[in-house]
Amino acid sequence: LPVFIAGTLLAMAAQVLKLINPGGPAYDTLLIAAGIAMQFALALYLEWLAGLGPSRAKEARGEAPHRPFGAQPVPARAGGY
Secondary structure (H helix, E strand, O other): OOOHHHHHHHHHHHHHHHHHHOOOOHHHHHHHHHHHHHHHHHHHHHHHHHOOOOHHHHHOOOOOOOOOOOOOOOOOOOOOO
């Protein structure tokens, strides 16, 4: 969702830039490429930021993941019933 919001804001900013300076096909290509690059950079940053959270620290220490109350794993049967 944050990348979608950023794309919407970038599109509105690009429309203002096109009103100020209509340019041509090269200018349009530059605006589109810059917008895609900014969205890609934002997505990479958000993925990197999510990797720094506390859930990664628990996995690195070897702790078992927290299970909600009452959820128990059930072993599978190898043969028939």
